[in-house]
Amino acid sequence: MTGPVLRVSRSHFPVTALGPGTRLGIWLQGCPLACPGCMSLDTWDPAGGHAVPVDELAARWRDAARRGATGLTVSGGEPLTQPEPLVALLDAVHRSRGETPIEPDILMFTGYSPEELDDRQREAASYADVLITGRYEAARPTRLAWRGSANQRMVVQSDLGRRRYAPYLDLEPERPALQVMADGDGVWIVGVPLRGTLPRLERELRHHGLDPEAVTWRPVRQYRATRKGSGREDGETP
Ligand code: SF4
Structure with missing residues (x-):
């Protein structure tokens, strides 16, 4: 290069x-x-x-x-x-x-x-x-x-x-815009989610039978432990 x-x-x-x-x-x-x-x-x-x-x-x-x-x-x-x-x-x-x-x-x-x-x-x-x-x-x-x-x-x-x-500058949208985009490396959420949105998204995905391999807002080891059923939702995100 x-x-x-x-x-x-x-x-x-x-x-x-x-x-x-x-x-x-x-x-x-x-x-x-x-x-x-x-x-x-x-x-x-x-x-x-x-x-x-x-x-x-x-x-x-x-x-x-x-x-x-x-x-x-x-x-x-x-x-x-x-x-x-x-x-x-x-x-x-x-x-x-x-x-x-x-x-x-x-x-x-x-x-x-x-x-x-x-x-x-x-x-x-x-x-x-x-x-x-x-x-x-x-x-x-x-x-x-x-x-x-x-x-x-x-x-x-x-x-x-x-x-x-x-x-x-001072705008506080009721529902901040979020996009879902996919490429060869995975599925990405674009935007600034409100606090609690991402753990809710994970729960919804699992509820609908989708099991993401890993999510970018948790260390992989912690994500695996949470999936095994501890029910913890630490790693709360914006
Ligand atoms: S660690 Fe902080 S500064 Fe770095 S990407 Fe995450 S939020 Fe941004």
């Missing part, structure tokens, strides 16, 4: 549950922050996922833009553990502005707060029109759009971000 490479968990299009409009979603692999109750334990291992050249991801973006994408959502994992190749990708997305009928925005989820970022991470974060920042804190549930816990902040960084995200 030549050129910068990102470690990627997955990407999906069209994503409508993480940001306004219709979006390309890219989930980067690797997170050192280990928030208790994280719903994406599968993204923690920095050696997991797939190595994908930035050129290929930029091509996925251009293809999504041609098909009507209004923005890019970058999540994880922790995107800012890979700041240099992330800058290369976001720069390519920025340069594509003007080629699409609707100016695309960039929404980035990071578990860091802005004060924690080093220079390289700050540069990568500066490409985002909007950041959702801060660790997931399971004990502080919220209904605010696209935030998993009440401490997380929506930080608007551009005029485009101000125009497009103003309706969402």
Whole structure:
């Protein structure tokens, strides 16, 4: 492989549950922050996922833009553990502005707060029109759009971000949007579920005779123990 490479968990299009409009979603692999109750334990291992050249991801973006994408959502994992190749990708997305009928925005989820970022991470974060920042804190549930816990902040960084995200800053949807998407690696839930939604989903699946091999919000060993009938529902998720 030549050129910068990102470690990627997955990407999906069209994503409508993480940001306004219709979006390309890219989930980067690797997170050192280990928030208790994280719903994406599968993204923690920095050696997991797939190595994908930035050129290929930029091509996925251009293809999504041609098909009507209004923005890019970058999540994880922790995107800012890979700041240099992330800058290369976001720069390519920025340069594509003007080629699409609707100016695309960039929404980035990071578990860091802005004060924690080093220079390289700050540069990568500066490409985002909007950041959702801060660790997931399971004990502080919220209904605010696209935030998993009440401490997380929506930080608007551009005029485009101000125009497009103003309706969402204080929005508390009655039922947050969730999508179910499938690829060769499994079935994925896209969006920020309310606290208790994921354990309920597991119960419903089992009630209907579906037995998922593993879920991303529980360590595999704990998941097996729970399935054997302890009835515990720890590992409660946002
Ligand atoms: S919630 Fe986000 S920041 Fe926290 S451990 Fe999970 S992926 Fe990392």
